[in-house]
Amino acid sequence: xxxxPGNSGFDPSTLRYNxxxxxxxxxxxxxxxxxxxxxxxxxxxxxxxxxxxxxxxxSRSRGKFWKKGETSGHVQRLVELRIDCxxxxxxxxxxxxxxxxxxxxxxxxxxxxxxxxxVEIMAPEGS
Amino acid sequence: xxxxPGNSGFDPSTLRYNxxxxxxxxxxxxxxxxxxxxxxxxxxxxxxxxxxxxxxxxSRSRGKFWKKGETSGHVQRLVELRIDCxxxxxxxxxxxxxxxxxxxxxxxxxxxxxxxxxVEIMAPEGS
Numbered sequence: 001x002x003x004x005p006g007n008s009g010f011d012p013s014t015l016r017y018n019x020x021x022x023x024x025x026x027x028x029x030x031x032x033x034x035x036x037x038x039x040x041x042x043x044x045x046x047x048x049x050x051x052x053x054x055x056x057x058x059s060r061s062r063g064k065f066w067k068k069g070e071t072s073g074h075v076q077r078l079v080e081l082r083i084d085c086x087x088x089x090x091x092x093x094x095x096x097x098x099x100x101x102x103x104x105x106x107x108x109x110x111x112x113x114x115x116x117x118x119v120e121i122m123a124p125e126g127s
Numbered sequence: 128x129x130x131x132p133g134n135s136g137f138d139p140s141t142l143r144y145n146x147x148x149x150x151x152x153x154x155x156x157x158x159x160x161x162x163x164x165x166x167x168x169x170x171x172x173x174x175x176x177x178x179x180x181x182x183x184x185x186s187r188s189r190g191k192f193w194k195k196g197e198t199s200g201h202v203q204r205l206v207e208l209r210i211d212c213x214x215x216x217x218x219x220x221x222x223x224x225x226x227x228x229x230x231x232x233x234x235x236x237x238x239x240x241x242x243x244x245x246v247e248i249m250a251p252e253g254s
Contacts, residue, residue, distance in 0.1 A: 009243045009244035009245070010244065024165060026165065033159070033160030035153060038216045080241070081239070081240045082238060083236070083240070083245070084235040084238075085228055085237070091162055102212065108216075109209040109210070109211050109218040111209060112208070112209045113209070116137055117136035117137065
């Protein structure tokens with residue numbers, strides 16, 4: 001059991017992680033309902049997110065913590081964490097500052113399939 | 128290139144699958160914005176979903192196609208498929224018939240962390 005300030009009743013080790021110790025986490029804008037992105041968390045990044053209120057993923061490509069927005073300023077403040085029925089996926093309701101996507105778009109799902117073709121439905125912010 | 132009726136401009140083999148040949152797919156209610164569930168798709172299930180308009184996942188536990196709602200009647204009709212910036216995650220905008228969760232709840236994320244404790248925030252339908 002990992003001690004989390006203010007979260008003493010929740011034990012992140014009870015979640016079901018994959019063989020790399022990760023669970024997928026969906027970030028959703030708490031006010032608009034917009035799905036912003038999907039990234040991955042391990043037990044330590046969940047603990048850090050709950051302790052700080054600042055969403056922190058695990059970067060699979062870099063193999064280290066990814067404190068969302070640390071470089072860009074496009075932080076995600078955690079509003080509420082939800083757990084799915086199988087305990088192997090998280091839904092993070094967040095307050096997003098700036099664009100969530102590294103391409104500078106508001107969310108990562110800016111490519112839609114329409115009439116059989118990929119269509120870009122959202123431009124980078126400020127462009 | 129897999130031929131998909133009406134989707135000749137999209138090739139599902141261009142997505143980035145994990146080492147099991149799968150991508151996570153988030154199902155979101157197209158009208159309300161509610162995040163319903165997360166499940167997994169392989170190339171064949173994406174092809175099937177696009178061809179039929181009936182969301183079909185790949186069941187990791189059963190190792191076979193999972194035509195959502197085939198047994199329960201709680202089908203998902205695909206309204207739009209979106210692809211994320213890394214091409215390794217899908218967002219499915221769907222029209223959900225009945226509850227999406229196998230527990231008979233409208234969505235799978237019915238457990239919230241509030242004041243440090245897990246709280247059930249949604250009851251099964253009809254109960």
